[in-house]
Amino acid sequence: xxxxxxxxxxxxxxxxxxxxxxxxxxxxxxxxxxxxxxxxxxxxxxxxxxxxxxxxxxxxxxxxxxxxxxxxxxxxxxxxxxxxxxxxxxxxxxxxxxxxxxxxxxxxxxxxxxxxxxxxxxxxxxxxxxxxxxxxxxxxxxxxxxxxxxxxxxxxxxxxxxxxxxxxxxxxxxxxxxxxxxxxxxxxxxxxxxxxxxxxxxxxxxxxxxxxxxxxxxxxxxxxxxxxxxxxxxxxxxxxxxxxxxxxxxxxxxxxxxxxxxxxxxxxxxxxxxxxxxxxxxxxxxxxxxxxxxxxxxxxxxxxxxxxxxxxxxxxxxxxxxxxxxxxxxxxxxxxxxxxxxxxxxxxxxxxxxxx
Amino acid sequence: xxxxxxxxxxxxxxxxxxxxxxxxxxxxxxxxxxxxxxxxxxxxxxxxxxxxxxxxxxxxxxxxxxxxxxxxxxxxxxxxxxxxxxxxxxxxxxxxxxxxxxxxxxxxxxxxxxxxxxxxxxxxxxxxxxxxxxxxxxxxxxxxxxxxxxxxxxxxxxxxxxxxxxxxxxxxxxxxxxxxxxxxxxxxxxxxxxxxxxxxxxxxxxxxxxxxxxxxxxxxxxxxxxxxxxxxxxxxxxxxxxxxxxxxxxxxxxxxxxxxxxxxxxxxxxxxxxxxxxxxxxxxxxxxxxxxxxxxxxxxxxxxxxxxxxxxxxxxxxxxxxxxxxxxxxxxxxxxxxxxxxxxxxxxxxxxxxxx
Numbered sequence: 103x104x105x106x107x108x109x110x111x112x113x114x115x116x117x118x119x120x121x122x123x124x125x126x127x128x129x130x131x132x133x134x135x136x137x138x139x140x141x142x143x144x145x146x147x148x149x150x151x152x153x154x155x156x157x158x159x160x161x162x163x164x165x166x167x168x169x170x171x172x173x174x175x176x177x178x179x180x181x182x183x184x185x186x187x188x189x190x191x192x193x194x195x196x197x198x199x200x201x202x203x204x205x206x207x208x209x210x211x212x213x214x215x216x217x218x219x220x221x222x223x224x225x226x227x228x229x230x231x232x233x234x235x236x237x238x239x240x241x242x243x244x245x246x247x248x249x250x251x252x253x254x255x256x257x258x259x260x261x262x263x264x265x266x267x268x269x270x271x272x273x274x275x276x277x278x279x280x281x282x283x284x285x286x287x288x289x290x291x292x293x294x295x296x297x298x299x300x301x302x303x304x305x306x307x308x309x310x311x312x313x314x315x316x317x318x319x320x321x322x323x324x325x326x327x328x329x330x331x332x333x334x335x336x337x338x339x340x341x342x343x344x345x346x347x348x349x350x351x352x353x354x355x356x357x358x359x360x361x362x363x364x365x366x367x368x369x370x371x372x373x374x375x376x377x378x379x380x381x382x383x384x385x386x387x388x389x390x391x392x393x394x395x396x397x398x399x400x401x402x403x404x405x406x407x408x409x410x411x412x413x414x415x416x417x418x419x420x421x422x423x424x425x426x427x428x429x430x431x432x433x434x435x436x437x438x439x440x441x442x443x444x445x446x447x448x449x450x451x452x453x454x455x456x457x458x
Numbered sequence: 459x460x461x462x463x464x465x466x467x468x469x470x471x472x473x474x475x476x477x478x479x480x481x482x483x484x485x486x487x488x489x490x491x492x493x494x495x496x497x498x499x500x501x502x503x504x505x506x507x508x509x510x511x512x513x514x515x516x517x518x519x520x521x522x523x524x525x526x527x528x529x530x531x532x533x534x535x536x537x538x539x540x541x542x543x544x545x546x547x548x549x550x551x552x553x554x555x556x557x558x559x560x561x562x563x564x565x566x567x568x569x570x571x572x573x574x575x576x577x578x579x580x581x582x583x584x585x586x587x588x589x590x591x592x593x594x595x596x597x598x599x600x601x602x603x604x605x606x607x608x609x610x611x612x613x614x615x616x617x618x619x620x621x622x623x624x625x626x627x628x629x630x631x632x633x634x635x636x637x638x639x640x641x642x643x644x645x646x647x648x649x650x651x652x653x654x655x656x657x658x659x660x661x662x663x664x665x666x667x668x669x670x671x672x673x674x675x676x677x678x679x680x681x682x683x684x685x686x687x688x689x690x691x692x693x694x695x696x697x698x699x700x701x702x703x704x705x706x707x708x709x710x711x712x713x714x715x716x717x718x719x720x721x722x723x724x725x726x727x728x729x730x731x732x733x734x735x736x737x738x739x740x741x742x743x744x745x746x747x748x749x750x751x752x753x754x755x756x757x758x759x760x761x762x763x764x765x766x767x768x769x770x771x772x773x774x775x776x777x778x779x780x781x782x783x784x785x786x787x788x789x790x791x792x793x794x795x796x797x798x799x800x801x802x803x804x805x806x807x808x809x810x811x812x813x814x
Contacts, residue, residue, distance in 0.1 A: 337468060
């Protein structure tokens with residue numbers, strides 16, 4: 103049976119990425135060696151790294167003065183690297199979910215943290231918009247998409263200090279105005295490639311302003327100076343991610359994918375509104391994520407959640423169960439999720455409603 | 459033409475690892491999803507993680523009281539994590555090459571470092587054996603195999619403080635007495651799997667003795683408590699490494715592979731001794747690495763190095779050029795390098811000698 107992969111991450115990847123990765127695990131472009139077996143200093147891998155950086159820059163229209171890095175680890179290591187490199191005295195954080203909360207916890211080990219606003223009291227079911235960032239904050243940290251709670255900051259906000267954004271679950275899902283950010287980062291395992299890789303887009307001139315000694319491997323300058331080749335990079339993960347970047351370019355870029363993503367999400371949100379059984383966990387439509395659609399059953403049908411879950415699984419749906427912090431259901435609609443999977447989910451919702 | 463992969467790392471992997479990885483990148487054991495697309499919380503991935511930990515423990519005969527971790531990054535991140543977690547006041551380091559020198563540099567950011575002995579003055583061409591470790595050192599750090607310089611500590615040394623060993627380039631190449639170590643670590647990309655994964659075997663009771671605050675992601679306790687699942691692990695790299703562990707077990711384990719490795723290395727060292735053109739860069743046979751054989755041309759034939767390199771490349775040899783710090787040639791004979799490749803190299807050396 104065909105699987106509909108709604109996993110929150112690691113998650114669905116383009117067929118193009120999967121097939122090319124499998125092929126080059128066997129033999130990297132006719133070299134006779136696996137992509138896992140070549141030197142990261144070889145001309146073959148240099149070409150892979152260069153093209154990955156160039157395509158990230160092209161797709162996101164990264165202005166000059168910024169570096170694109172591919173590093174080990176995921177967003178969690180960045181939660182520590184960001185304050186290590188940028189927090190001298192005080193940083194501002196917007197708290198919109200578990201991930202921003204984790205980022206705040208790490209930053210507090212390095213200096214003062216001002217939480218400018220938080221939706222924690224309402225179980226993170228909205229994006230706070232009414233906040234002020236003090237001019238003495240060294241940066242403002244935001245999480246653009248909250249995978250668990252289904253909320254998203256879909257516009258590039260303007261603040262008077264460098265804006266640092268964890269974009270793990272919505273990078274490359276829409277065009278961004280990179281010039282509004284000081285640092286954009288995330289783990290690869292949602293819209294880019296396999297887990298074990300982080301991307302960092304950094305404005306070079308925000309660095310060099312902290313007094314502390316930074317361990318070499320945690321210092322962004324190390325990686326900028328070495329073109330992400332200070333140590334052996336995760337070559338296979340970068341190769342796979344490059345395939346996704348090529349696929350995105352082939353589709354027509356971020357405007358095109360954004361239209362496709364918005365269409366998919368709107369179809370599903372419309373069905374949630376229409377269907378008597380379901381209700382969105384995010385009240386304000388402006389806050390609803392295009393990437394992760396979270397919904398529960400209406401009060402009157404609460405006892406049917408387990409049944410619907412089982413029904414959806416029987417129709418080939420994978421990863422549809424909501425995170426325990428929210429309950430109900432979560433459908434992750436990342437770039438690579440085909441529209442057919444959303445239609446299959448909507449059909450299942452309708453069929454289940456008819457029987458209820 | 460068949461390639462003989464003598465790369466120093468990333469390097470040759472077993473055909474079993476490559477083929478199974480490629481297959482499961484397409485479809486993980488019939489789930490209909492790629493190993494890159496499944497949740498790290500799924501039962502499929504739990505089974506992969508559990509089996510990887512169990513096989514590391516079985517192959518290395520890890521005693522109780524130790525944890526086996528699979529983490530993001532490579533050895534370079536460990537250079538920083540080790541002093542972060544273990545160095546309160548003073549640590550001892552044995553300097554046997556560039557990698558131990560890098561580890562020393564990082565440790566100095568965290569406390570006092572006593573270099574108990576160094577072979578730096580002799581371009582690291584031997585392993586210092588005559589050193590004393592003060593009882594007030596919190597640990598002694600060694601690099602068991604020096605990839606660049608072709609030297610190796612082939613026995614499990616005994617010291618009065620916890621022994622911390624970077625085994626990146628000889629892990630799983632021979633049986634070890636793990637009970638003699640406090641911490642064994644390394645990057646996966648030589649004897650285990652693709653780059654982007656580190657293994658750590660740690661004696662639990664050496665932790666919790668430093669006064670500083672440790673960022674969550676850099677704290678070994680975080681990963682012990684969460685079974686290497688605190689954050690999304692590099693699932694694909696772990697899957698590939700598991701294949702190598704299975705292959706090793708299938709061969710008969712570390713005694714068997716050690717015999718194979720020693721035979722391969724002896725054949726090559728014997729030819730270097732016999733052949734009038736070549737000379738080992740490591741004078742003391744006891745110090746010669748079984749994993750990385752470094753050699754140069756005899757003084758009288760120095761001008762033929764470029765020619766031999768070209769000749770070897772024409773015979774399908776890859777990665778045979780020596781590191782710039784040593785010059786000449788380096789043949790990395792990791793676990794997965796077939797004996798046939800060593801024979802091919804020896805044949806090339808003989809053929810070139812006959813023409814010289």
